[in-house]
Amino acid sequence: MSAEAEFAPSGFSSVERSGRSAGNIAAAALRFGSLIAFAAILIVFSITAPYFLSVGNIGNVLGQSAISGVLAIGLTIVLIAGGSNVVTGGIDLSLAANMGLSAAVYASLTQLGYGDAVAIAASILTGSLIGLVNAIAVVYAGIVPLLATLAVMNIVAGLELVLTGNTVIPASTPILSALSASDPFGIPVLAYVLIDFTVLATAVVQYTPLGLRLYAIGEFPDAARAAGLPLRRLLAGAFIASGVCGGLAGILSVSYLSGSTTGSGEMLLPVVVTALLGSVFPRRLVPTITGTLLSALLVGFLSNGFQLLNISSTLVSGIQGLLILIVVSATTLLRRQEA
Amino acid sequence: MSLTTTKAANAGLHGVVAASLLRYGLILALIVVFAIFSAITPTFLTLTNLQSVLVNNFPLLAIISIAMTFAVASGGIDLSVGTAMDFASFAFVSLVLAGQPVAIAALAGLAAGALVGAFNALLISVIGVSPFLATLGTLFIGRSVQQLLTNGGNPVYLPPNGVPEVFRFLGHGTLAGFPVPLAIAIIIAVATAVMFVHTRFGRITLSIGIQPSVVRYSGIAAPAYIAATFVLVGLIAAVGGLILTATVTVYIPSSGNAFLLNAIGATFIGTTLSPLGRPNVGGTILGVLLLSIVANGLLLTDLNFYWQQVGTGTLIFAVLALSFINRKAGSGA
Amino acid sequence: MTVIPLKQPSTLQQDVIRLEGIVKGFGGAQALAGASLVVRRGTIHGLVGQNGAGKSTLIKLLAGLHQPDGGRIEIEGQAFDRLTPHLAEELGIHFIHQDRLLVPTFTVGEALFLGREPRIAGTPFLDRRLMQRRAAEILNDYFGVRLPNTALIGDLSTAEKQIVQITRALLNQPKVLVFDEPTAALVRREADILFRLIRRLRDEGVTIIYISHYLNEIEQLCDHVTVLRNGQDVASSPISETSAAAIARLMVERDIQDMFPKPVVALGDEILKVEQLSAPGKYEDVSFTLRRGEVLGLTGLLGSGAKELVRTLFGLEKPASGRIDIGGRPAHLSNPTQATGRNVALVPEDRRRHGIALDLSVKENTSLSSLDRFTRFGFLDRKSEQREVDALIARLQVKASGRDALLRTLSGGNQQKVAIAKWLSRHSEVYLLDEPTVGVDIGSKVEIYTLIGELAARGAGVIVLSSDLPELIGITDRILVFFRGRVVREFASSEATADRVLAESTGSPEGQRHVG
Structure with a gap:
């Protein structure tokens, strides 16, 4: 049956199609452009800093990216479920502060003599409570996510200060030491944690019906409503999941820094960049867990490479800012071209 | 027919009632806060303390919040107000250290702030990036640039004896009995309030914030107005940066960001207070007063210093929640 | 199976x-x-x-x-x-x-x-x-x-x-x-x-x-x-x-028969001329003229190209080829600012998104497109603005609690009058009205029809795009019917009937027409 020939678009619709393929080419250019840029960065660094592409260094980068990677994955879930419009859609600015408070809770509890189990449970609980507050503020009070999570960020950061008195609280427990150790090949355990967490998150977000539904409510709420999905519950769940990621990152950060330290807020912007940047890698140009991992590694390799080349690490923040603007400008111009 | 009109009228009435409840609720909250602080701290309700709020906490936050009010009024937000402050401050300090006259240095400072705004304007109006992302990017790049310029973030001090007299005046002098920073804040507040209500620019900016599509369909080049708004935001923030530098006689990299959340909070408190739910200078000033008084009161109590941040954060959160719940109710959904 | x-x-x-x-x-x-x-x-x-x-x-x-x-x-x-x-x-x-x-x-x-x-x-x-x-x-x-x-x-x-x-x-x-x-x-x-x-x-x-x-x-x-x-x-x-x-x-068929008060207006100079205008996929080879005092009707189903043509005349879409003259001079309309600069006005179909702002007042909506008239050195002359708005409220019989009432509180018909008043305040000369009476009660409809007649009588050129055929026939002088991107038929309104126009616009007269 020559079904395709029978349905070949004719007349008016063929014009539409050629316009669309121009858009596709541009999209492909963006995608491959970013992959090529990633490869170019790796090549330049490996030529100028020979140690750069060694197994040990790659492990290092993975380990160093673990905390921001877990946070960025949390943010990615909110971006997926909330939609790509940053102001009205999904964003969670409280993630970094969440990590700081969760870490402080962990460290304080170990100081008080509690064991790892209690401390881990308390950190995760802290994270999920923060997520819950965000969920209620956004989904039920209807505050724009940007503003809601900005205010929650400030409260959480304040609570962290109250708890720690703006000092470093050292923490050392068996589990923390195990997490911050390296395996016999010199690869940090945190690297494995990041990989395992990515696999888990990918399995849930990219391979289950739940994940598919998160994409639906984020990208086209009307279609999701028409399909009978519970939009509010799913969106609330995304914010809580993001909160849990914050708690988890808190635990990792306690182990990485051997205690809770101040200045967790500094993590926020890199995490936002990482999650936003992640959507240029996948074919559909949507946020995905693996895309976010790739961009976390890109950012990780960038700062690592600068370190190896002895270039001021302060440049990294500027380059991240530029990356955000380039990516966002490119996608904006692209959408305009398609429209 | 009559059935549906009554329904619509009810929804409208309900919205009005909710809005006024909210507004009076906020004023009531202010009174309660005031009463609590005067009861638990003996020094709160003294002339010296209230004066110190007005002189120390109020002017800078007021200026930055007014800048933010313009960005929010145009339907956007500016996360880089602190960056504009910092750049103004840096340009000023560098030129003074290089022996330039204060007037030239101050002009250069204002220009630096406006330049930050122009960069945002380019991204938002020409390329079409959302204000949030554009100004977030500017914030990042600005932080990096400042660290590069200061060898990794070292403060740049003005030599104590080298501070020009004019400059000391700007930070610590008085004008017609008012401390100069307060006088400048009042002048800016009055000027911008007039701008919002009595100029074409103000009218169009507010209209864009309320419904950009209608402005476009009215034949107005909305992107040009949005661009001008962001340049203005940078310029006003730059004034704040100069006053900050004049007060502390030092430029500290990325110090302007401390004002960001409170400025957003004050702007939204002001929006909530307005009967039409519009961003407005008067409301913003009230918001700044509320935040400054709460911060001062918390400081005077014996509570841990850091509760201040939790307290103001919670207050802003509560105002936002009330304002959005009210908006939902008001729209008659 | x-x-x-x-x-x-x-x-x-x-x-x-x-x-x-x-x-x-x-x-x-x-x-x-x-x-x-x-x-x-x-x-x-x-x-x-x-x-x-x-x-x-x-x-x-x-x-x-x-x-x-x-x-x-x-x-x-x-x-x-x-x-x-x-x-x-x-x-x-x-x-x-x-x-x-x-x-x-x-x-x-x-x-x-x-x-x-x-x-x-x-x-x-x-x-x-x-x-x-x-x-x-x-x-x-x-x-x-x-x-x-x-x-x-x-x-x-x-x-x-x-x-x-x-x-x-x-x-x-x-x-x-x-x-x-x-x-x-x-x-x-x-x-x-x-x-x-x-x-x-x-x-x-x-x-x-x-x-x-x-x-x-x-x-x-x-x-x-x-x-x-x-x-x-x-x-x-x-x-x-x-x-x-x-x-x-x-x-x-209608309940109200005499609802189209169309005055007889002597036609003046040509004010708008469209020649061989094409935008592939939207409309092809469209030519027509509009004279002062004339009300021209356009109709066609969704996707017929009529709406896209109207959008083009307001600078919202670009044609691929052809030319547009306004008042005898060529017009390049690549955005609404240029269109309003040539005194073209659009009353869009999606009133609540494009025509009026529900959260702006009657005054703010009415003067939005003509603020230049009320501005001296950047400052608004609020007295003259209020005078003009009050005059328009009275002339169009806008029912509102006052000039400061939000549009949200007005009925659909009165909102539409404000959407038109905004162009009257600007003294526009070519009016594009896209489905001007959608969601408007019967009483306001007649008032809007009267207003359209008045516009023509004062020397403006008016184009009405409508799928309400008795309305279109009742208030226009001529009607162009669009089907699949082309003008398939022109009627003198006095000779048109709703079922003939409908038949043309649905492509059902002599055989199935189909562009492809």
Whole structure:
């Protein structure tokens, strides 16, 4: 049956199609452009800093990216479920502060003599409570996510200060030491944690019906409503999941820094960049867990490479800012071209 | 027919009632806060303390919040107000250290702030990036640039004896009995309030914030107005940066960001207070007063210093929640 | 072979759907004033009516998206006060919406199974291969279509998206399928395939409600037809007992006959001239002139190109070729600022998004496009602004509590008057009115018609785009009918009748016209 020939678009619709393929080419250019840029960065660094592409260094980068990677994955879930419009859609600015408070809770509890189990449970609980507050503020009070999570960020950061008195609280427990150790090949355990967490998150977000539904409510709420999905519950769940990621990152950060330290807020912007940047890698140009991992590694390799080349690490923040603007400008111009 | 009109009228009435409840609720909250602080701290309700709020906490936050009010009024937000402050401050300090006259240095400072705004304007109006992302990017790049310029973030001090007299005046002098920073804040507040209500620019900016599509369909080049708004935001923030530098006689990299959340909070408190739910200078000033008084009161109590941040954060959160719940109710959904 | 096992009727009710005496109003405008719709099991039931007759409101009620103010709803013999989307679905009523509700970045399989995703046995994971296989099977069996497994919804043509949407509904084993203007974006061949499918579904026991503007389709496809007018059902009969012409007459008859107060205006100079204007895919080779004092009507179905032409004249879309002269000088209209600069005014169809701002006041809305007039050195002269606004409120009889009332508090008709007043304040010379009376009560409609006549009398050129044909004939001098991107017919309004214009715009006169 020559079904395709029978349905070949004719007349008016063929014009539409050629316009669309121009858009596709541009999209492909963006995608491959970013992959090529990633490869170019790796090549330049490996030529100028020979140690750069060694197994040990790659492990290092993975380990160093673990905390921001877990946070960025949390943010990615909110971006997926909330939609790509940053102001009205999904964003969670409280993630970094969440990590700081969760870490402080962990460290304080170990100081008080509690064991790892209690401390881990308390950190995760802290994270999920923060997520819950965000969920209620956004989904039920209807505050724009940007503003809601900005205010929650400030409260959480304040609570962290109250708890720690703006000092470093050292923490050392068996589990923390195990997490911050390296395996016999010199690869940090945190690297494995990041990989395992990515696999888990990918399995849930990219391979289950739940994940598919998160994409639906984020990208086209009307279609999701028409399909009978519970939009509010799913969106609330995304914010809580993001909160849990914050708690988890808190635990990792306690182990990485051997205690809770101040200045967790500094993590926020890199995490936002990482999650936003992640959507240029996948074919559909949507946020995905693996895309976010790739961009976390890109950012990780960038700062690592600068370190190896002895270039001021302060440049990294500027380059991240530029990356955000380039990516966002490119996608904006692209959408305009398609429209 | 009559059935549906009554329904619509009810929804409208309900919205009005909710809005006024909210507004009076906020004023009531202010009174309660005031009463609590005067009861638990003996020094709160003294002339010296209230004066110190007005002189120390109020002017800078007021200026930055007014800048933010313009960005929010145009339907956007500016996360880089602190960056504009910092750049103004840096340009000023560098030129003074290089022996330039204060007037030239101050002009250069204002220009630096406006330049930050122009960069945002380019991204938002020409390329079409959302204000949030554009100004977030500017914030990042600005932080990096400042660290590069200061060898990794070292403060740049003005030599104590080298501070020009004019400059000391700007930070610590008085004008017609008012401390100069307060006088400048009042002048800016009055000027911008007039701008919002009595100029074409103000009218169009507010209209864009309320419904950009209608402005476009009215034949107005909305992107040009949005661009001008962001340049203005940078310029006003730059004034704040100069006053900050004049007060502390030092430029500290990325110090302007401390004002960001409170400025957003004050702007939204002001929006909530307005009967039409519009961003407005008067409301913003009230918001700044509320935040400054709460911060001062918390400081005077014996509570841990850091509760201040939790307290103001919670207050802003509560105002936002009330304002959005009210908006939902008001729209008659 | 039936791929999808269809639910057998559980009861012996003959009428699947009985809606009786349904009443529904929106902020002062009565959308339904006692409308009834009775649909028999296993038939294709056509629902027709002009824009604003209440079709979409009735359908949204059935979908549970609106709640009725009064009337009876009975599905399968069971009475309901109101329906919810969930309940409608449980009852087996499914909708093929005009706006295709599919996530653009999903694959066909994902879009089809969203909400009822198959899992790999014994795991929580999506069975993507099964989804793809089933999608391919169903698409091939019902439509003879093969789409690549990796194709994303966003890459499909409009017709293909429509097919995916229908397939989604079929997966739900529907008892009732509602099609809302399904062929508006399809070419002839695609429409034929759709008709074959609809007949086959009926033969398999599905009840179909079919909404369309194309009366020839209704005649050709449906078993029974219900005609809505002004929110009421004015006729319901087997298709064998009626004809397209009879249906057209029923659709357009009016309660108020003398509502078109068209003054006689002497025509002046040519003010707008359009020559061989083309925008591929939208309209082709359009030429016409408009003179001062003239009211020119445009009409055509969705996608006919008339709306796109109006948008082009206001600088919202760019033509590929051709020329536009305004007042004898060539005009390059690449944005609304340039169009208003040449004194062109647009009163857009989507009033609440583009015409007026609900949260601005009457004054702010009215002066928005003419602020220059009230500005000295950047400052607003609020006195002269208020004077002008008050004068316009009085002249147009805008009913509002005052110039500072928010537009939100005004009725649709009064909002529309403000949308027009805004251009009067600017002294515009060419008025483009896009569906000027949609959602406007009868009283305000007449006032708006009077106003249009006045505009012409004062020397403006007016273009009215409307699908309300008696209105168009009543208030214009000439009418251009668009069909599939071209002007297919020009009528002098005095010689036009609603059914002739309708026949031209639906492509049903001498044979099937079709560009492709």
